[in-house]
Amino acid sequence: MVALVDVRRLTPRTDAVLADPRLAAAEHRLGRAIVLSAVRRAQDRARAGEIEPTAVPDAAVESLPSHAATLTPVINATGVLLHTNLGRAPLSAAARDALEAAAGSTDLEFDLASGQRGRRGRGMLSALSAAVPAAEAVHVVNNNAAALVLAATALAAGREVIVSRGELIEIGDGFRLPDLLESTGARIREVGTTNRTTAADYAAAIGPQTAFVLKVHPSNYRIEGFTASASIAELAALSVPVIGDIGSGLLTPHPLLPAEPDASSWLTAGAAVVTASGDKLLGGPQAGLLAGRADLIARLARHPLARALRVDKLTAAALEATLTGPRPPVAEQLAAPQAELAARAGRIADVLAAVGIDARAQHCGAAVGGGGAPGVSLPSAAVSLPAELAVELRSGLAVRRGARPAVVGRIEDGRLLLDLRAVSEADDQRLTAAVRSAAATGPAEAG
Numbered sequence: 001m002v003a004l005v006d007v008r009r010l011t012p013r014t015d016a017v018l019a020d021p022r023l024a025a026a027e028h029r030l031g032r033a034i035v036l037s038a039v040r041r042a043q044d045r046a047r048a049g050e051i052e053p054t055a056v057p058d059a060a061v062e063s064l065p066s067h068a069a070t071l072t073p074v075i076n077a078t079g080v081l082l083h084t085n086l087g088r089a090p091l092s093a094a095a096r097d098a099l100e101a102a103a104g105s106t107d108l109e110f111d112l113a114s115g116q117r118g119r120r121g122r123g124m125l126s127a128l129s130a131a132v133p134a135a136e137a138v139h140v141v142n143n144n145a146a147a148l149v150l151a152a153t154a155l156a157a158g159r160e161v162i163v164s165r166g167e168l169i170e171i172g173d174g175f176r177l178p179d180l181l182e183s184t185g186a187r188i189r190e191v192g193t194t195n196r197t198t199a200a201d202y203a204a205a206i207g208p209q210t211a212f213v214l215k216v217h218p219s220n221y222r223i224e225g226f227t228a229s230a231s232i233a234e235l236a237a238l239s240v241p242v243i244g245d246i247g248s249g250l251l252t253p254h255p256l257l258p259a260e261p262d263a264s265s266w267l268t269a270g271a272a273v274v275t276a277s278g279d280k281l282l283g284g285p286q287a288g289l290l291a292g293r294a295d296l297i298a299r300l301a302r303h304p305l306a307r308a309l310r311v312d313k314l315t316a317a318a319l320e321a322t323l324t325g326p327r328p329p330v331a332e333q334l335a336a337p338q339a340e341l342a343a344r345a346g347r348i349a350d351v352l353a354a355v356g357i358d359a360r361a362q363h364c365g366a367a368v369g370g371g372g373a374p375g376v377s378l379p380s381a382a383v384s385l386p387a388e389l390a391v392e393l394r395s396g397l398a399v400r401r402g403a404r405p406a407v408v409g410r411i412e413d414g415r416l417l418l419d420l421r422a423v424s425e426a427d428d429q430r431l432t433a434a435v436r437s438a439a440a441t442g443p444a445e446a447g
Ligand SMILES: *Cc1c(COP(=O)(O)O)cnc(C)c1O
Pocket: 143, 144, 145, 146, 171, 216, 217, 218, 219, 220, 245, 246, 247, 248, 276, 277, 278, 287, 288, 370, 371, 372
């Protein structure tokens, strides 16, 4: 007890620690509150006898986060390509560079040549138009839910939207499409049954109150067996516009996901407007894409609500770069051959096993995720580890201190699987280093 009292007395005072030049510099970079809490944590450790009082400044410097936001970088080894809880699509290097360039003042809404006001986000909009030539016009809002709200508000408030009973989906976290639509003042006219809806069902429901037919891709579940649904082409033959929510953001057909709808195909088949997410299979920032008939897109873009849903310069920059730049990570990861993933898993497992960690490579199945292609299993490969490592890898002290990225895998048959389908090859070394460091601290240290 005497020793503890001594340590308490010797713990350096806050202003003395803050005077350390490294911490003073960090204050400029991260702000006072963050540095202060790092100092307080270090003082607490000294008082608890965990570290020497003289080590407080070093400990405070070590525990400083790398940046001023609490969002922690994660390596997504869950095997779910589009993981909503992990921020969905990781951005490409091109998109990250564009974000950085747009972060300061930028000509978002200004024409540098004439010195006059310019069209907001014109680069992003022309990139989207070029990527979807079947669309007469395009518009971008904050997310696909916002795109649907804007379409329903501008085109159907006080009127009816016809939707199949098989497509009244919940998109996640309790958000239900019918509630979203009705919040705009539109009324939903349900047609058909859960498993079967025909073009005739829609036709019979059309009346003077009908604003449009909504066709929604059930992107997170699948109905199998005795089923029927009306195609876009059949619906386009009806007397009202068809708005199609494809969900995923695929702009053209994807050879590996033949059942996943894409914007170009639905527009060519006669959809008046297609809505989609920017951060699902398109692999860009969160955004809601609207593409289709010029008159309808103009009505949406001019509606007062559009102002409340418009995207900022960061989204505009990242979306444009995603559309014009090289294939984004999601597209690369989706296309990676299983043999390649297996070879990477084998190499990582060998390195880990060589230092005494119980690691082995194994085949497994990955998924696209809530963002698309329900029921599709993507052949994948994983590094299998003791399940006890999961917590340390995800949230160990080194992760909380920003010294290594969090690694999130999944537990299967009592083992922790780090599935490589959603991990870019460029991250293999960071992943391997994270496992080594976690095994050295965690309870599952081998040997
Ligand atoms: C994901 C999804 C949405 C919601 O998209 P956000 O961009 O997350 O708002 C809407 N409809 C479908 C079919 C979806 O798959």
